[in-house]
Amino acid sequence: MSSVTGERISTGRIGDSISRPDGTPKVQGSYAFSSDLSAENCLWGATLRSPHPSARIMSIDISGAYRIAGVEAVITAADIPGSPTYGLISSDQPVFASDVVRYVGEPIAAVAADHPETCRRALAAIVVVYEVLEPLVDPERAIDGSHPDIHPDGNVIRRQRIVCGDPDIVGDVVVEDNYEIGMQDQAFLGLEAAMALPDDDGGGVSLYVATQWLHEDQKQIAACLGVPLSKVRLTLGGVGGAFGAREDISLQVHTCLLALRTGRPVRIHYSREESFLGHVHRHPVRIWMRHHATSDGRLVKVEARMVFDGGAYASTSSAVLINGVTHAQGPYRCENAVVDGYAVRTNNLPCGAMRGFGVVQACFAHEGQMDKLAAACGIDPVEIRLLNAMVTGDKLITGQIIENVAPVARCIRETAALPLPDEPVGGHDHDPMRLPGGAGRTADSSHIVRGIGFAVAIKNLMYSETFDDYSTARCRLSDGVVTLKFATSEVGQGFITIAGQIARSVLGFDNVVIDSIDTDIGSAGSTSASRQTWMSGGAVNAACIKVRDLLFAAVAVSHDVDPSSLTVDGGDIVDAAGVFRISALEAASGLSFDETVEYHHTPTEDLDENGQGNCHTAFAFVAHRAVVDVDPELGLVKVIQIATAQDVGRALNPLSVLGQIEGGIAQGLGLAVMEEIIMANGHVRNPSFTDYLLPTFLDMPSVIASLIEEPDPIAPLGAKGVGEPPTISSTPAIVAAIRDAIGKPLNRVPVRPTDIIGLSAFPSI
Amino acid sequence: MSVIVPNSLSDALAALADNPDALVLAGGTDAMVEVNSGHRKPSHVIAINRVSELRSWTYDPVAATVHIGSGVTYAELMESPVADLLPALAEASRTVGSPQIRHAGTLGGNLGTCSPAGDGLPVVSALDGIVHLASVAGERSLSVHEFMVGVKRTARQPGELITGVTLPVLTGWQGYSKVGVRNAMVIALASTCLATDLEGRNVRLALGSVGPTILRCAEAEAFAATAVSFEARSVSAHDARRFGELAAAASRPINDHRATAEYRRHAIGVLASRLLRRAFPNE
């Protein structure tokens, strides 16, 4: 139902910077987000949530809500026909809490009514009696066992060690420190929204929803509804950003339950505050790291301890943890390692997927360490990274060999070679907007110091640890029109555009139609882990090649040419000798083909108890250099420029890659200097955009990017995923630049003004 | 809910007389946030953005004052010539929200809300502005210092409309600074307005976000009047720092999730001494 589906995109082959069909409507405000959906006779739904981070539910009285005119249904845990819990990896999260609540915002009941205001009054009329419990908010207490289990599955979601090489080896130079990463929110602009339409016979439901993975939602919803998969059909609603927050179930089951209960269409929209409570966040993490090196700066051993606060439910915490520990070495060669990682359960907000998925946290720590090591060895920060840069064929601390192209040194060199900003502090025209403090005119140029920081990252692509996250695509050719169908969530990353480019290049036709994105076809896997260009791109490519080969075979018969000599050249089909040439349109006249293909990546393995195993599918690399102006007295910063060279394999659409780079940097900048969900004893202090600050245009630096194109032979189109890397090392690069400017250690993100000045971040009382 | 959209001041006042507790809606950038969040459930709304009497400003060169209608927007206050007459107000206006907010939000609404973080208010305070109120019963004018009573509390009575503010056009440098953790579109953690009156040979300093309402710094002002040279536009580095210390001492900040009291006080000191240096650039 998004306005991009069904539209014709009629120009652009692989490598062209064509713009996205959803771009203009989004800017003009005409794009249909899933919150714009409506149906005749539609009811509104709303969710009652826990005000306590930890409490026993003594009683729930819904009778008051039913007495309100216009209320059609009130449902609680007692009304769930199927599984009472759901979850991406383990089914540990209740659809509605019934005995205890484990975080602020946990759903307890839902209502359907004729108007949002009626819903609000109905929620207020539900009486829940709680016995408030002391929340578990310190992750260390989840590990040391000093707090009773807050869930039958225990307080430790997963522990994973990595022991590699000689665990006892000691380097000539040893540096260690503690790092802390705050809880970041995905903060997509399009809030959670869905509409469910019950089947006429009441046996099934159609759900229109903004999600990252239709089929995983379908599976979890069907289990909770207690119906077969075929009774739950999902269609992608217009998505306004995702970044990991739409991987887990939020309102899906509630909306379907209410629709089935009332026999009427039901829609639920979250408010911004509810959205902060209603989806998972980036894990806050505490990391200790000790790096050993030779006196000339070569890495000898990495030691680390990482504690990921998973919040109340498991979500993807165990996978995020694995990403964290397996990326502890960064993009550097290192033969020895001892890493210990925990993902724990607390009464804080549940955490799960967010762009960078565990690697953001690891990278902030290992890059801080590399700078410390550079200083301890007396080597330039760029040089020490070059010295240790990994290459294809290197063995990771998990024992896995890097088989991808690994242009780490090139990323570093090209980033370092990009021009520094030519403007002085404050700009050539002394525009106060260019100084830290921006519109607030807090500083003059004389108050400002400038710093430069560098950081490099490695990021796994696709899912890990034996997960077969395949993707399905169907290609139909009829009357010279190519119709592509897939269930790939277009969440703003631009897959629809890329899919059309692939089809046009492979088949030679201009007219490509994208069919509705729904569960009428097999799974595409999740739009996450930088995987859709590779996986769904691979599936679309393979389906188009199948159709092309059938077309070649038909052409071969009708024109008496060797099918194996045929290729597509622009809009024509030609033979190798260059003698035969026919336009693809003419060749396909009167023919139609219909092929569906599943694309699977190479299988991966689980990690053993020492963290050894080929657990990841593929890797990409990136480097960032940040130039930051800092007002040390007020603790304010302005990021002036980010330079980056990114290993993209092959840029299928350079404009789209640049969009990911700029957006990823904005998000990395947010984590570096302002974005944090502040929690106090399990309560959220800033669930609004008034107080959860996102970077604005005035905070965004100029970005200069160099795309490193070394097509990866392992990737179906030579193209690596590009979505996550920009977010990963931009954060440590910015923090390194602030450190460089003020000459102080800063081991926590977001960096707060008080951290820069050297004041306490907390009240002294 | 009734919504009345009067076209003249008299119609607006009459409507307000009928429903003295009606929600007066100017740009709506505060009011609608309150309504949407459910904090306020008005049964009557009087939308005043078509009341032309409130939507303009006038300069009186003889009295050396500017009268700003309560419906004048920040975007308008940022434009010449009013921006040249009241540079600190223009600077403060530029710090407000985003372009959308500055095109809708009004100075009257800032006064009506009377948040300690309202960016227009330190300027009105530093300039000792006069606030004009009107009702069907008549008009009254009072000093902004009397108008601002507490956190989001004013001397406005039910049935009264804020019609405008009168501000003096001073000779001498004036400016506004505001600290937030973002370079735009952010609520002030601490803010300062400094205005120099060369003829009156005084320096005024008003602080935002560090007290229940805007604070003036009598001690710092008195110190500055003696420490600076109005002719040479100079102040010593030591005295600029001292001025900042006195300003910080006058602040009464609280701890909240946005910032600690300690940071806010520190920031006031830095801003005040930097503003004094801008006003008196020579050592």
Ligand SMILES: Cc1cc2nc3c(=O)[nH]c(=O)nc-3n(C[C@H](O)[C@H](O)[C@H](O)COP(=O)(O)OP(=O)(O)OC[C@H]3O[C@@H](n4cnc5c(N)ncnc54)[C@H](O)[C@@H]3O)c2cc1C
């Ligand atoms: C995204 C966003 C960003 C913001 N950023 C800032 C910022 O940076 N700095 C800042 O100071 N403020 C900011 N604000 C708050 C707001 O924009 C200002 O306070 C603005 O001045 C309010 O003016 P308004 O015309 O919109 O008032 P309204 O919202 O219409 O009214 C505000 C209050 O004043 C009353 N009122 C308005 N006019 C009159 C009148 N003539 N007589 C009597 N009562 C009246 C109303 O009844 C209401 O109680 C922001 C708001 C938003 C939504």
